[in-house]
Structures are given as C-alpha cells and as structure tokens.
Amino acid sequence: MDTTLLSALVRRNRLARFAPRPGAGQAPPLPRWRLVFALLALGATTACMEGYPTQDVAAVDPLYLTQDQRLAQLNALGNDAHPERKWSYAMRPGCVLRIDFDGKAGPRPPFDIPLRGAVVKVATDKADQTFDVEVKPVNPGAPHQVTVLEAQDWALAVGMSRVLRVMEKGCTDEGIVQWQPLATHLALSDF
Template sequence: MSSAAKPAAILALALAMQACSDGYPAEDLPPLSPFDMSNLQRLTALNQLGATAHRDRQWSFEQVSGCRLELQYKRKGVRAVKQAIELERSIRLDVAFDEPDGTFDVHVMAGDEPNAPPVATLLESAKWTHAVQAELLLQLLARDCEPA
C-alpha cells in the first residue's frame, strides 16, 4: 500500500467505525416480550396481528372504560361485525382449529369445564403462532387491566 493510500484507508475505516458507534439499528432490536409490555403496547401488537391474521378479514381491538374490550372484524364486501367483552382475570381463552375455514380461532369460553362452549371469537388466523400470540396478549391484557 502506498504512503498516500494509508491515510485514506485509515480515514475510511474511522468513518465506517463512527457510523456503527451507536450499535445496532433500532429495527434489529429483539422483540419486546408481551410480559414486559404495557397494555397499550399489547393492544398495538394485537391490532398488528389482527390486521394480517386472516386473508379475508381484518380484526381491530380497542380497550375502553377499564376492562372492556371492543373488537370488530371486517370481511371483504360485508359490513363490519362488532362485539365487546369484559376482560376479567378469570377469563378462559382457547385456541382451536376451525377445519371448514382452515383457521386457528381464539375463543372466549363459557366456563372452566373441559367441554364448555365458546361464547365469542376474538381472532381467526391462518397461522397457529399468530393465534397463540393473540391469546397470550389477551390473557395479559385481562390480567393487567384496571376496572372502571
């Protein structure tokens, strides 16, 4: 390497190192655990899941007046369906495969009995992992909500 090229190489290396001095970019940060999120962050994550969970439906969630969760889903070409549930610490959620629809559904169950029927569907997803993640977010929302 020539004597004139050495300072240029050192300068380039110094600039490259300075560009990396802040560490990893924010988009490379590991995802925040749902256990470490606030309820507002959990609700945001739930809405992100709901927007992409099903090819023909979009789900959205809003926590209003304490522990009341309002949700709606929109089907292509059909009016939005709205419902509300009370998030109680004792809420029992279940993920089940809906064979005719080919989705994994998150249900609120009527009770603790093994054969208790579902009383509401909170999300339908093409992916099991999304349904299980939504179930956890909903359980944590219920655990940490403050009644009105």
C-alpha cells in the same frame, strides 16, 4: 523352457513384491452405499430448507409491554392474521375489549367482550382451515364464547391468546392498570 527365460520370470516375480501397487498412495475408493447415502443426505438437507423463513421474527413478550402496547400488538396481529379478514380492537372502561371485524361479507357491527376473568383458548376450525382464538367471559349475561381472531398461522393465534391473557391480568376493579415494563420498576438496589 529356456533357463534364462525361467530365471527372468522368477526374478520378475521376486521384484514384483516390492513394486508399488496400482492406486497406492491414493485414498481408497468409497463403497457405493456410502456414496449413495451422501447424495441422499445432501438432497434431504436441501429439501428441508424449502418453506422456512430466511430470517427470524422478533418475538415480543407481552409481559414487558404496557396495556397500550399490548393493544397495539392485538391490532397488528388482527391485521396480519388472515388476508381476507381484518380484526381491530379497542379497550373500553371496565376492562372490556371492543372488537371490529371486516370480512368477505363486509364489516360487521362492533361487539364488546368483558376480559376480566375470561378464559382464552385456541381452537382449530378444520372447515375454514384457520386457528381461532376464542374468549369465554365468566359474566352470566355475557355471550357464551366469542371468536376474536381467525388466523391462518398457528403461531399468530397462539401469540394473540397470550397477549389477551396478559391483558386480562392487567385489569383491576378500577379499570385498566397501565403496567410499565418490568425493567422500569426494578432498580439494581432491589437485588
């Protein structure tokens, strides 16, 4: 081999140590598993967005409502709870809740339920695929347990049960106490 060629190769190898490497100055490539993970995470977050409401629904606290406002809330829930069934409510003297129900078979006769001391619960009706709000009066002559709402949405059923419990607490021996919102009873001097 020629010495000039040999010296040129040696010189080239010595200079090669100082030459920039290919891809130098660029970000190192991501390993494949990181890229796959990033794509899966992106897909999972977009898939979880389906079915969720785009706006929050304002929750009304029945503790801050009057009895008339609570009754209006019951009627709104009874109207929206199921597309094929409509429930409407009215308060009678003695803290008795009158319930009108219109279903697939048409309207039924209204019935009354005494609320004072009643137990309210939410039950799942798997056969009908609804969440039922049931009221069990404590009076011996009253019906054992009555369904006062059948909702397709669990949150509506729980909201109805809460409003009913607060309505029951608003009843007195003389009839119905017209509770005012808490803020109207308190003054800054009370603190």
